Amino acid sequence: NAEGTGMVDRAIEFFMPVGQSGESQQWVTSSMRLLSLAARGGFLERALSDMRKVAWDRGPVRLGTHQKDDGTQVPKWHDSEVAAIAYAIQNILARRARQQAPAPVQEAALGDSALAARPPVMAGKKCPECGAHAMIRKDGCDYCTQCGHMGTCG
Template sequence: MHRIDQPIIAFRRSDTPQGEGASGSDDHPLGKRIPSRPEGELESVTEKVRYWTQDGPQTVYLVVSFVAVSGTVSGERVTIERPIEFFLPTGQHSESYQWISATMRSLSLAARGGYAARALRDLRKVTWDRGPVRCGENEYGKPLYHPSEVAAIAHALQRILQRRGFLDPDGHPRP
């Protein structure tokens, strides 16, 4: 039995690397924490996404901003491009914007913490009671169906990150 004499303010298992795909080094660029958005301009992608619900076709614009992060991998200095901010600009959606804004802010925090890929995979599991949502196509050109609008938008965000080379086809960070 272990005795704790001081309050625990943080912990880290030594066998668990920081960030997804990170190699255990505190300086791995995938797991490196980014405390806040850097000042100035960031490179970003804006994409028009169409999807279909029981209410018919829907269109939203998604914005993902990226930042270059340097670190060390296997003793070698590398720089990668990581997502840092996710936006779904206001006025596009009929649902309560506070929840959309909260989700995008949470995804941005996840990105700065090094676990955006995991957060997006989790959002793909969100369901709703209004039936399937059609968004995107599989590798054979067949329509993809998702359990909710949230899941469809998470899928669209994953596709943006895949095209930028950050995620593999399964939604995991590329090494």
């Protein structure tokens, strides 16, 4: 590490405050225990990446924001609660790493009022950039009505 103590600061245990007696929340406890094992085994990044690929049939889950090229923030959508939790953990770990880095990193922030002022999102295919199911065909090109991402044309 930077202090030269020979110790590496990394996550080794994960907890989420939910009641363990409820049947509907057992998967959360199990997932946190598995992430703890992955962290101790040195493959946490891969485990979190795999969790981000989990999908369910209840529709997308909104968590976090995605920064467009022009600096504006749009909501980020995930395919399941599992994917959203993995995204949140990845962000916590990244923020912690930035705090320990020598050069400070500034984060752009956009208020909730600016997000609320956005036009309504049209339903469509999943956007590869922001994750919203908002890809439509516009003027012969794939276009995300959530973040403005332009996909393939023709």
